[in-house]
Amino acid sequence: MLILNKTAGVFFKPSKRKVYEFLRSFNFHPGTQFLHKIVLGIETSCDDTAAAVVDETGNVLGEAIHSQTEVHLKTGGIVPAVAQQLHRDNIQRIVQEALSASRISPSDLSAIATTIKPGLALSLGVGLSFSLQLVGQLKKPFIPIHHMEAHALTIRLTNKVEFPFLVLLISGGHCLLALVQGVSDFLLLGKSLDIAPGDMLDKVARRLSLIKHPECSTMSGGKAIEHLAKQGNRFHFDIKPPLHHAKNCDFSFTGLQQVTNKRIMKKEKEEGIEEGQVLSSAADIAATVQHTMACHIVKRTHRAILFCKQRDLLPQNNAVLVASGGVASNFYVRRALEILTNATQCTLLCPPPRLCTDNGIMIA
Numbered sequence: 053m054l055i056l057n058k059t060a061g062v063f064f065k066p067s068k069r070k071v072y073e074f075l076r077s078f079n080f081h082p083g084t085q086f087l088h089k090i091v092l093g094i095e096t097s098c099d100d101t102a103a104a105v106v107d108e109t110g111n112v113l114g115e116a117i118h119s120q121t122e123v124h125l126k127t128g129g130i131v132p133a134v135a136q137q138l139h140r141d142n143i144q145r146i147v148q149e150a151l152s153a154s155r156i157s158p159s160d161l162s163a164i165a166t167t168i169k170p171g172l173a174l175s176l177g178v179g180l181s182f183s184l185q186l187v188g189q190l191k192k193p194f195i196p197i198h199h200m201e202a203h204a205l206t207i208r209l210t211n212k213v214e215f216p217f218l219v220l221l222i223s224g225g226h227c228l229l230a231l232v233q234g235v236s237d238f239l240l241l242g243k244s245l246d247i248a249p250g251d252m253l254d255k256v257a258r259r260l261s262l263i264k265h266p267e268c269s270t271m272s273g274g275k276a277i278e279h280l281a282k283q284g285n286r287f288h289f290d291i292k293p294p295l296h297h298a299k300n301c302d303f304s305f306t307g308l309q310q311v312t313n314k315r316i317m318k319k320e321k322e323e324g325i326e327e328g329q330v331l332s333s334a335a336d337i338a339a340t341v342q343h344t345m346a347c348h349i350v351k352r353t354h355r356a357i358l359f360c361k362q363r364d365l366l367p368q369n370n371a372v373l374v375a376s377g378g379v380a381s382n383f384y385v386r387r388a389l390e391i392l393t394n395a396t397q398c399t400l401l402c403p404p405p406r407l408c409t410d411n412g413i414m415i416a
């Protein structure tokens with residue numbers, strides 16, 4: 053727990069190997085031979101309690117997930133202690149469901165893999181202590197998993213992708229561009245200087261009170277924005293994409309959120325409504341925010357592609373860009389990235405939307 057708290061939220065930390073070695077030392081039995089390797093994956097880094105059983109060829113044998121989205125929508129954001137309690141309430145059932153669906157006896161598992169970072173310390177702690185108890189009982193090896201590495205490598209479950217490839221990870225907690233040179237060999241090219249795009253969308257959706265919109269009441273903020281944006285005018289108001297002149301691959305989303313908030317306040321005055329009611333122009337605002345966010349993401353990714361090609365870090369033709377994380381399940385963002393990859397002779401690969409958001413399969 054002490055190690056987790058110290059390392060949570062840190063990506064590419066040099067002491068990573070030490071942490072991994074420490075965790076791998078739990079009940080590791082190097083002499084054990086398995087005919088078919090079968091891994092149980094457990095994910096509790098944020099607000100999804102998820103588990104899956106996957107075999108060594110990538111077959112998903114069983115899967116279960118409990119999403120906390122509806123609870124957190126009501127409290128207006130993730131309260132870590134609430135998330136922790138919900139993980140505690142559900143983890144046993146979810147792991148049991150994944151195992152039952154797989155028809156695998158726990159004793160036939162080859163290993164247990166669990167997200168150890170980055171994420172909310174209280175949430176991560178539930179998955180980790182549950183897993184360590186299980187590896188102790190079953191005497192199985194433990195595989196500590198980096199949540200963002202799992203997002204980045206999920207594509208290898210559905211597509212044959214050779215290293216190196218460029219990965220864009222855009223979620224509620226993270227935003228980064230990295231060159232993936234091997235299973236745990238990542239070169240970080242850019243990251244968000246403030247909040248992640250999913251966090252920005254969640255905040256805008258909350259400010260727009262989309263939970264009160266009949267079509268979006270159970271959707272995550274990002275999903276609600278995507279849904280409403282289809283009915284809106286993306287040129288409703290003009291926002292300049294951030295970091296226009298920054299000669300790097302970093303991102304920023306706080307400015308976009310603040311400008312949008314001001315716009316919402318102005319519209320509320322014009323429409324004579326209070327904060328907490330849904331604006332008649334909510335769909336236009338959703339479309340504009342989604343469009344500006346997509347433009348920003350594409351511009352920064354374009355810089356990363358040019359940088360990698362200039363330095364021969366990626367092949368000149370048919371280089372692969374993988375987009376993953378919750379925000380990569382957004383079809384407007386995917387379409388924008390596709391226009392970029394077509395123009396730069398690259399190939400865009402995205403896991404199916406249900407594998408973009410957090411799940412147990414990517415951990416297993």
Ligand code: KG4
Binds near residue numbers: 273
């Ligand atoms: O990867 P994920 O499930 O959890 C994190 O690791 O953060 O991503 C969740 C984030 C949330 O912020 C959610 O609003 C956003 O992904 N999201 C979307 C969509 N579906 C989920 N954002 C844009 N469009 C979507 N369709």
Ligand code: ZN
Binds near residue numbers: 199203223377378410
């Ligand atoms: Zn995630």
